[in-house]
Amino acid sequence: MLTLKKAYYQIIVISLLLISTLTYSQVHCGTVELQSSATVDANFTFTDFSKYNAGITILSVARLRVKVENKDPIDLDCSWKLRMFIENNSGAGTAADKWEEITLYGNGNADQPSISDLEVRVNNNCGTPLNTSFRSFTDVNDILNIIEEMLPQVIVPAGSCTASGTKNVNGPGSYLTNYNEYSFDVDLRFKPGFTYNPGVYKLNIRFRLEEVN
Amino acid sequence: MRNFSKLLSTVVLIGFATTASAQLVDEKDVTITLDMQPVLELEMTTPNQIEFVFDEIGEYQAGITQYGATILKVSATVNWDLYAVGRSDTGNRFWSQQVSYGATSNSVADLPLSLLELRQSQQNNGGTAGTSIVDYSSAFATNQSGASGNNSLFVNDDGSGTPPALDNKYIAGHAGTTGIGDTMSAGTYLNNSGTTSDFYYVMDYRIMPKLPATFPNAFEADSTTSESLTSGIAATGFEYAEGGVYTMYVQYILLEDQ
Numbered sequence: 001m002l003t004l005k006k007a008y009y010q011i012i013v014i015s016l017l018l019i020s021t022l023t024y025s026q027v028h029c030g031t032v033e034l035q036s037s038a039t040v041d042a043n044f045t046f047t048d049f050s051k052y053n054a055g056i057t058i059l060s061v062a063r064l065r066v067k068v069e070n071k072d073p074i075d076l077d078c079s080w081k082l083r084m085f086i087e088n089n090s091g092a093g094t095a096a097d098k099w100e101e102i103t104l105y106g107n108g109n110a111d112q113p114s115i116s117d118l119e120v121r122v123n124n125n126c127g128t129p130l131n132t133s134f135r136s137f138t139d140v141n142d143i144l145n146i147i148e149e150m151l152p153q154v155i156v157p158a159g160s161c162t163a164s165g166t167k168n169v170n171g172p173g174s175y176l177t178n179y180n181e182y183s184f185d186v187d188l189r190f191k192p193g194f195t196y197n198p199g200v201y202k203l204n205i206r207f208r209l210e211e212v213n
Numbered sequence: 214m215r216n217f218s219k220l221l222s223t224v225v226l227i228g229f230a231t232t233a234s235a236q237l238v239d240e241k242d243v244t245i246t247l248d249m250q251p252v253l254e255l256e257m258t259t260p261n262q263i264e265f266v267f268d269e270i271g272e273y274q275a276g277i278t279q280y281g282a283t284i285l286k287v288s289a290t291v292n293w294d295l296y297a298v299g300r301s302d303t304g305n306r307f308w309s310q311q312v313s314y315g316a317t318s319n320s321v322a323d324l325p326l327s328l329l330e331l332r333q334s335q336q337n338n339g340g341t342a343g344t345s346i347v348d349y350s351s352a353f354a355t356n357q358s359g360a361s362g363n364n365s366l367f368v369n370d371d372g373s374g375t376p377p378a379l380d381n382k383y384i385a386g387h388a389g390t391t392g393i394g395d396t397m398s399a400g401t402y403l404n405n406s407g408t409t410s411d412f413y414y415v416m417d418y419r420i421m422p423k424l425p426a427t428f429p430n431a432f433e434a435d436s437t438t439s440e441s442l443t444s445g446i447a448a449t450g451f452e453y454a455e456g457g458v459y460t461m462y463v464q465y466i467l468l469e470d471q
Contacts, residue, residue, distance in 0.1 A: 032237040040243040041243075041244050042244070042245045048252060049288040053403070105251050106251060110471050118245070192290075194289070198249045201249075205243045210236060212236070213236055
């Protein structure tokens with residue numbers, strides 16, 4: 001009986017050691033840091049007909065700066081990804097594909113604006129994002145990649161931008177030393193058309209810089 | 214040995230808790246505010262004054278028509294209605310007499326505002342909810358064809374600008390907010406087929422007094438009840454318009470319908 005108990009403890013210890021080792025292996029980088037100017041507010045205000053007709057584009061509404069430092073000693077598996085999430089306060093009852101309503105200017109008989117009408121473009125001077133055109137979220141469950149996690153993992157080191165067309169730079173580096181690869185401009189465009197309820201609405205785009213496992 | 218195993222597992226657990234933290238993450242937010250204000254724009258090209266001077270017999274008989282005197286162009290970001298309403302300084306449904314050329318026992322100075330006839334270039338494609346004449350798109354009735362209320366101007370009894378009812382005329386859209394047959398969709402004349410679109414209306418004006426001047430085409434808002442001077446709105450017996458100068462104005466109103 002005692003022998004069995006001893007074996008049981010040893011199995012637990014070995015398992016925990018194994019898990020601990022595996023878990024520890026997830027952290028490859030020293031720090032990851034996403035900087036931007038203080039919380040950014042973008043205002044789309046449609047007050048005349050030409051704006052409704054042509055839409056409004058806000059260029060460089062935010063400038064994201066990435067700083068990923070490797071560990072000491074260097075871990076060759078340190079890399080990162082940058083993604084966008086959309087939020088509409090769905091907990092308050094907002095439909096998954098609509099903007100959050102703050103106030104209405106009419107009786108609300110028409111449709112609420114759709115999330116998919118908001119277009120986002122993220123790019124940098126090197127064009128390292130795999131998609132540098134305007135894109136849309138379908139709903140709050142949609143996630144848009146800027147710098148993607150490649151499977152199998154491929155680490156594109158800082159400074160690769162000098163080679164024409166290099167995409168997805170995701171190795172350790174900083175906007176301080178490789179500005180063109182580690183800083184990103186965010187552009188927004190919205191063209192409402194004439195089918196939506198006039199009113200005030202809100203959305204939040206969350207940019208997440210994440211170390212790749 | 215047993216105590217050592219416990220100690221070892223405790224240490225490992227602490228180590229696990231310390232190192233099991235998720236991978237490194239940082240986040241930033243961009244909050245977007247969308248402010249869509251309703252826009253209704255009515256552009257109007259028209260002379261300040263439209264004059265009808267009746268100084269020949271032929272003009273009394275055939276009337277005077279001012280073709281294309283007013284052009285209305287609509288741009289709207291919301292569903293809309295457009296209507297015309299006759300108004301004057303009198304505050305009721307009559308023209309305002311500025312000068313009288315002489316009153317007699319049978320002359321009538323209270324000329325109904327509805328004696329002015331309108332004709333719009335495009336039919337009302339959002340007015341099927343209407344229960345009578347829904348717009349001013351009919352051709353002007355000729356002198357010989359008898360009295361017609363198809364084109365008489367909509368006027369409120371109290372002279373106000375209150376929107377027409379279901380049995381009254383609109384230029385576009387109609388009474389109600391059901392969205393079925395009573396509204397025009399948002400859009401603009403700028404990108405909707407120019408002069409043949411639902412956002413562009415050329416308005417003609419006509420006054421036909423006939424002889425004697427009784428204005429047979431003056432009808433109440435329902436387009437079926439005559440307001441001509443022989444209908445007994447003033448003195449009894451045989452009435453006709455009192456010679457003079459009269460003024461009124463047509464108010465075009467574009468309103469949100471949603």
